[in-house]
Amino acid sequence: MRGPNGVEARAGWTPTALERRALQLHDHVRQLARVDAIWPWLAERHGDVTAVDAPHAVHPERFTFRELDQCIHQAASAFGQQGLKTGDVVALFSENSPRWLVADQGLMRVGAADAVRGASAPVEELRYILDDSAACALVVQNADLLQRLALPEERRKQLLFVLQLEGEPADGVLGWESFLANGAGTSAMASTGDALTVDASTADASTAGGDATATILYTSGTTGQPKGVPLTHANLLHQMRTLACVAYPSPGDPVLSVLPIWHAYERSASYYFLSCACTQTYTTIKQLKKDLPRVRPIAMATVPRLWES
Numbered sequence: 575m576r577g578p579n580g581v582e583a584r585a586g587w588t589p590t591a592l593e594r595r596a597l598q599l600h601d602h603v604r605q606l607a608r609v610d611a612i613w614p615w616l617a618e619r620h621g622d623v624t625a626v627d628a629p630h631a632v633h634p635e636r637f638t639f640r641e642l643d644q645c646i647h648q649a650a651s652a653f654g655q656q657g658l659k660t661g662d663v664v665a666l667f668s669e670n671s672p673r674w675l676v677a678d679q680g681l682m683r684v685g686a687a688d689a690v691r692g693a694s695a696p697v698e699e700l701r702y703i704l705d706d707s708a709a710c711a712l713v714v715q716n717a718d719l720l721q722r723l724a725l726p727e728e729r730r731k732q733l734l735f736v737l738q739l740e741g742e743p744a745d746g747v748l749g750w751e752s753f754l755a756n757g758a759g760t761s762a763m764a765s766t767g768d769a770l771t772v773d774a775s776t777a778d779a780s781t782a783g784g785d786a787t788a789t790i791l792y793t794s795g796t797t798g799q800p801k802g803v804p805l806t807h808a809n810l811l812h813q814m815r816t817l818a819c820v821a822y823p824s825p826g827d828p829v830l831s832v833l834p835i836w837h838a839y840e841r842s843a844s845y846y847f848l849s850c851a852c853t854q855t856y857t858t859i860k861q862l863k864k865d866l867p868r869v870r871p872i873a874m875a876t877v878p879r880l881w882e883s
Contacts, residue, residue: 649680
């Protein structure tokens with residue numbers, strides 16, 4: 575690009591020796607074409623390491639990387655049974671949790687993209703995102719959110735399915751445990767996170783590469799209606815590859831997740847730390863003071879307002 579004076583401007587970066595070493599240690603991500611391809615790699619090499627722990631969730635859960643990969647495989651199979659195909663968009667309205675991660679990665683593995691927002695967002699904004707993204711299905715955190723959405727019957731009929739992550743499902747809604755059980759053809763997942771049997775012959779439904787849309791993030795809408803920003807697998811993988819220059823934890827190192835997962839910052843950091851085989855504990859602003867000395871995280875993604883509060 576040339577500036578006003580006609581001089582060509584170039585942007586460049588030369589990594590230090592320490593940064594080059596960190597990037598080399600994280601080279602397995604450089605070989606990936608899609609975000610969801612990381613889980614079999616982690617399951618094979620770090621299968622017994624605890625991947626996620628959610629002690630404060632409505633349904634407290636803990637999974638190793640092997641169990642997490644099996645759950646994602648199971649969710650992808652279940653989404654495929656519901657009629658999702660490559661290129662479809664599914665609205666995902668929920669706060670961060672292991673179930674959010676499994677749903678998110680199951681959708682990616684089947685070739686779909688999710689349009690994400692938090693469960694506490696204004697219902698008018700959520701309805702707008704549902705329509706603007708042309709979502710063909712809906713995943714909600716709980717029955718209360720679905721009730722607040724109050725979707726017209728005609729809009730409900732346009733959806734392939736509605737999936738509820740927490741609690742007893744509302745009428746006509748898929749419950750999380752039965753949804754996963756249908757995906758694997760096994761009994762529902764136990765709350766202890768025991769490993770599930772998955773048909774290894776079931777191939778991933780998605781054949782799309784890094785240029786495929788992985789997710790649609792929506793702006794806050796302070797200057798009008800929220801704007802949908804599509805991110806490809808290549809966009810997210812770039813963050814997963816290069817964040818090694820900022821921090822390079824070892825497998826099993828503890829990290830905390832507290833920021834909203836529907837923001838790009840936490841999304842990228844969460845994917846990155848998990849790709850390092852870290853153990854990610856989900857916390858909240860209310861529980862953060864107690865979790866810091868208990869978990870003793872070696873790194874976490876935060877913002878100044880968090881510490882001010």
